[in-house]
Every structure is written in structure tokens, then in C-alpha cells.
Amino acid sequence: MxxxxxxxxxxxxxxxxxxxxxxxxxxxxxxxxxxxxxxxxxxxxxxxxxxxxxxxxxxxxxxxxxxxxxxxxxxxxxxxxxxxxxxxxxxxxxxxxxxxxxxxxxxxxxxxxxxxxxxxxxxxxxxxxxxxxxxxxxxxxxIDWNRRGRGSTDVLSQRESEVVRLFASGLTVNEIADRLCRSKKTISSQKSKAMEKLGIDRDVDLLRYAMENGMVSSSERASNGESDVRLPEGGVPPLP
The missing domain is CATH 3.40.50.2300 (Response regulator)
Structure with missing residues (x-):
């Protein structure tokens, strides 16, 4: 049995x-x-x-x-x-x-x-x-399962969402490529496509968007050495 x-x-x-x-x-x-x-x-x-x-x-x-x-x-x-x-x-x-x-x-x-x-x-x-x-x-x-409007994370593919989340957690494009076993060119392309879909032009705005929408927590940023990062009115330098 x-x-x-x-x-x-x-x-x-x-x-x-x-x-x-x-x-x-x-x-x-x-x-x-x-x-x-x-x-x-x-x-x-x-x-x-x-x-x-x-x-x-x-x-x-x-x-x-x-x-x-x-x-x-x-x-x-x-x-x-x-x-x-x-x-x-x-x-x-x-x-x-x-x-x-x-x-x-x-x-x-x-x-x-x-x-x-x-x-x-x-x-x-x-x-x-x-x-x-x-x-x-x-x-x-x-959740509105039929909503796919501009500015919503719903418009992102799963791979694009994962790239955005890892980028916002403090990883560089090279580090994300290594972690996800993709090329640097692919990661850069997926990040750029996500920003285009979300109507975002700057890295700092992508970071702010991810944090405000719960795609990354403060503990994740802390674990990657980013616990002291703040988002002042004028923004911060883009992540590498």
C-alpha cells in the first residue's frame, strides 16, 4: 500500500x-x-x-x-x-x-x-x-484578469517582470544575465521593452515603480547591499 x-x-x-x-x-x-x-x-x-x-x-x-x-x-x-x-x-x-x-x-x-x-x-x-x-x-x-492597460505590470511578460524585479532588487544587468542564464543583450532588451511598455524613460523611475507596486521589498534590496538607497525628488544615478 x-x-x-x-x-x-x-x-x-x-x-x-x-x-x-x-x-x-x-x-x-x-x-x-x-x-x-x-x-x-x-x-x-x-x-x-x-x-x-x-x-x-x-x-x-x-x-x-x-x-x-x-x-x-x-x-x-x-x-x-x-x-x-x-x-x-x-x-x-x-x-x-x-x-x-x-x-x-x-x-x-x-x-x-x-x-x-x-x-x-x-x-x-x-x-x-x-x-x-x-x-x-x-x-x-x-484582480481584474482582463485588464491589460498601459502603465500596468499586467502588460509585461513573465520574463520582463522578473528582469524588472531583479534590477530593482539591486542587481546589475550582467548579474541578472548570469542568474537567469541569458545573455546580457537579452536582459538589456527585456529591460528596455518593459520600460517602453510601462511608459518609463529613466532607471530611477523603473526602480521607484517596482518598489511602489510591490515587485521588490526592502529586505530584497538590503540583501543585495542596497538597504540605504533612497529616492529623492531629483532622482538618483541610474543603476549600472
Whole structure:
């Protein structure tokens, strides 16, 4: 008879959050915690060697060989199609959540909700269902899925959105190219196309737009050495 135990891998670069989720899952008899990762590098290494049914992963883990966000989740979906995903995010923003849903990720938990939502999310993901924690459900319900107007992140492709987010998190075009395994020319083109679609001409305005629309959090900028960046009235020098 097949085992009813759900094998779970965790990934989060915030130690306190990781400990909280580990504790929440450890007391559930139907869940077996297989390991914990602090970056996409560790997560992919685990997946290459460790049987797993569900990955519970933070959305924003900028320090890692395989990136984070949509780029990382897309890689997992392609390389490990039998593995289900539960995404944790502090970016409670329609653009981020819309991108996740469009990527086919149907179990999402906001870090602003109780950590107890992780358990039903894992069970639902394993069975192929949909689970949104209350804050996520509230935002998803408010999204106009037919809106694609100028100045909206909805007009951006998933790859363009990921480039904008990584750029706003403090990475250079060269660093983004290395992280996403694309050429510098491709990244520059995707960044320029995103700015054109959004009606933005300056790097500082792209940075401001990403921050104001929840595409990047202050903790992401801090992790890339950009925690003291401010946006004065006159703007700041463009990022390299």
C-alpha cells in the first residue's frame, strides 16, 4: 500500500521564518520534512538527491545560483514536473500574485497570515488543489484578469517582470544575465521593452515603480547591499 506521508522540502532565506515553518510541519503526522534550504542553490541540490512531493518555498531568495521567484519556480516545474509547489511571499501585490497564478501555481501563502496556513496548503498542493491564505485570497479576488492597460505590470511578460524585479532588487544587468542564464543583450532588451511598455524613460523611475507596486521589498534590496538607497525628488544615478 502506498504511503500517505507527504515528503516536503522547505526553502527560505529568513532563519526565523524557516524555524517557524519547520515547527509547524514537524507536529503533523502526515508530513515528513525531508530538509531545509536557505537558497535556490541548496534547494536544487536537495531536489537532485532527495525524493520530494511538495516544495514550500519563499518567493524572494535573491542569493542563489538559480535565482528566485518565477524563474526558480519555472525551473522546478520543468525539471521536476511531479513536485508540487507552495509559495510563501511577503509581496502581497496583485502583480506578483497574478504572475504566480499565471505560472500555474495554485497554493500561495502570505507571510502576513498565520503560519498555520502552511499545513492545509501542503495537503492541498499534494492533492492538486488550490489554496490561498486569507490575505492572498483577498488580493486575488480583487484582480481584474482582463485588464491589460498601459502603465500596468499586467502588460509585461513573465520574463520582463522578473528582469524588472531583479534590477530593482539591486542587481546589475550582467548579474541578472548570469542568474537567469541569458545573455546580457537579452536582459538589456527585456529591460528596455518593459520600460517602453510601462511608459518609463529613466532607471530611477523603473526602480521607484517596482518598489511602489510591490515587485521588490526592502529586505530584497538590503540583501543585495542596497538597504540605504533612497529616492529623492531629483532622482538618483541610474543603476549600472
Amino acid at each position: 502506498a504511503s500517505l506521508t507527504i515528503r516536503v522540502l522547505l526553502a527560505d532565506d529568513h532563519p526565523a521564518m524557516l524555524r517557524g515553518v519547520e515547527h509547524e510541519l514537524s507536529v503533523v503526522s502526515s508530513i515528513q520534512l525531508m530538509g531545509s534550504a536557505h537558497s535556490s542553490t541548496e534547494l536544487i541540490a536537495f531536489l537532485n538527491t532527495t525524493p520530494c512531493d511538495v516544495v514550500v518555498s519563499d518567493y524572494a531568495m535573491p542569493a542563489g545560483e538559480y535565482g528566485d521567484g518565477i524563474a526558480l519556480f519555472s525551473l522546478i516545474q520543468r525539471r521536476y514536473p511531479s513536485v508540487k509547489l507552495v509559495v510563501l511571499t511577503m509581496l502581497d501585490n496583485p502583480a506578483v500574485l497574478r504572475a504566480l497564478v499565471m505560472q500555474g501555481i495554485s497554493c500561495i501563502v502570505s507571510k502576513s497570515d498565520a503560519v498555520s496556513h502552511i499545513v492545509p496548503a501542503v495537503h492541498t498542493a499534494n492533492s492538486g488543489g488550490k489554496y490561498y491564505s486569507p490575505r492572498v485570497d483577498e488580493i486575488v479576488q480583487s
